[in-house]
Amino acid sequence: MNKDTFIIGFMLFALFFGAGNLIYPPILGIESGTSYWAAFAGFVITGVGLPILAVTAISFVKNDARELADRVHPLFGLVFTSMVYLTIGPIFAIPRAATVGYEMSIEPFMGGASSLALLVFTTIFFILVFIVSLNPSKMVNQIGRYLTPILLIAILALVIGGLLLLDSPLAEPLERYATAPFFTGFVEGYLTMDAIAALAFGIIVVNALKERGLTTKQELVRATLKAGAVTGVALTTVYASIGWIGAKMAANGPYTNGGALLSDAANNMFGTFGTLLLGVIVTLACFTTSVGLVVACGQFFNRVTSIPYKWIILITTLASYLIANQGLATIINFSVPVLVFIYPIAIVLIILTFMHRLFNGATGVYRGAIAVTAVISLYDGLTAFGFDFPTISPIMESLPFFALGLGWLVPAIIGGLIGLLFKQGNQRVQNS
Template structure:
């Protein structure tokens, strides 16, 4: 396998991760962090870039991707949890959200605004192209890594270079949450990209691409995955820092409701209508590559786990469902999907952590179950609260947990669950855990 193949796989992974949200969140952080920008963006990069790349590395350590990670808890849990993950980041949320953002920022400014008819026509064309591109996953590295990603890079570079010469705004005093704890606030903001969950799906795409290029040794797969991940990490880090810096300059230009509005205003200030077109190209490419990656990941997962369904049949179903949900509108999609992601994210994080440290306790299923169960209890509470359900009976306990104010209340329960599982494992036959080792 040639070195350039590793670079192209890294480019592909960058494009798969880099959706519209990855443009918007750093800009919002830059505006709010102001003069505290650097510690805030460093925290953001650690979780927004570090966690996804670590997750890809974790996937490379197992043979069957996310299903094997979750299978160390229980085989039935593996099927249910992993299916929910793929459906959430795929047709039920991730893909429709990206399609909507692509329409709102890339097409609507040129067609008289956001309308149901405009969205319908756009999504018809958009998902036909997603379906066609997803039909041949073996060509994904060539299509995305060699062609679409460089175009995306060039468009982003044009935006960034213009910001250094054409934007005169100055960084403002930081907002309240960034004035006292800029690093930790940026650290938590990095979770919003949700890329650590997406990495559970994208990791297997990287491994598949490596195997198609003749890499078969488990150690070499891990090594090459880490190399490709470093290429991705370098690209994401550079883009986040530069895009976030635009936010700091735009803070003195006015008040904006979202990161997308900041970017649109910045592009208009720099280049006028050409700037609006540039933003449109960036967002459309970012959304399209993410949707293709998620469609391929879902197609490969479900066709492999449920062999009665072919890959083509699965991606047909994925694109049809994604098309239908996309036309509900962005606000509706976010309203029902965010609570699910709030529930899933901590569980995904602890599974990745356990993958790296599991060899120290022979991947005991009891430790996995203890950690995941108590993590799930807390994250379920957070998800139900996000959904708007009254949880007053549990609120005093959950909110008193350490780190609860940062939505990290699950950390201590996870440690307690792991300790309980470790104790239980002493009373069980050691052979029980052998099935769960790599």
């Protein structure tokens, strides 16, 4: 691997490393307890492996994620890609970043949650996000370039302190981790949102490689995989470490989210200074991530709607501000059903991209696999929201791997095969 591989790999790490990367591994650790490593293995598949594959999938096309989704149908491409940007933008990821910043920098010194403090914090936070997003410059990139190593050093100190100072035994896992820790961790990896964020970030990596003289598809795919390997190792190391801190903090719980857990861990090990330092650094990281996501949403929706960029980022910022003030727990609760719906579709789309040559890019394969997946994942998402479907539920629950959260897997394969057979049948009719 050359220097550029590491530079781009760490750039991608900086893009991924936001609120979700901090708050979910500790909760995975505390809930999985003695089943931690099995659960973590599943988490890495969707939290690390899938995002790297998603970025690599973008290197197969000339433009962005919409080109991949257009292989199903142009309307699907527009709708699905818009959903991706809304999810990683004003609906969940940006508000989550702001609330994580608040809960790790302000709340530990407030003696508990305060809606007024959250309102003041998010008001200042989003005013600054909007101002910087109006004219994004190298300043944000420079902050990210220097902030990421500092954040990693802070986390390293936290991890070393955890290994040396946290000696509580691991707790018994929750029931879902006790019965199927790997697959529970697999589904929990959805919550980082990194795989769908990768569909938006992928073009940044591809453009960075093109600027370094790579032109052919083979070169771009190979280089993207190498840079992704650097990112993957860094993410896996950080996830494993802070997840282990969560597992060792079980005796100090309960915790409603990973941000509060990490702040408490920092305070236990390094006192008030540790909590303050971690809070400031994480807030800065969440700020730069929020700016990047606001800019990405502004640029995408400006292309597809022709609405002026400044109006789109104003709407994005205001929506994020309103949702952020609902609190982190509320954001997480509402994000789970949406991600349960979107993630299987994204997974199937990414896998089909890598198998594109095997079926000569037949549209029927894409449509068959995606259509079936969308129906089942929509059911899963609605039931996660609390809807009840007594007529349909027995059918869905009879699907292979349904209990593991993978009821869409076998139907997606069948849907793709039907699409392939339909294409071949049409070819025979045309040739006869």
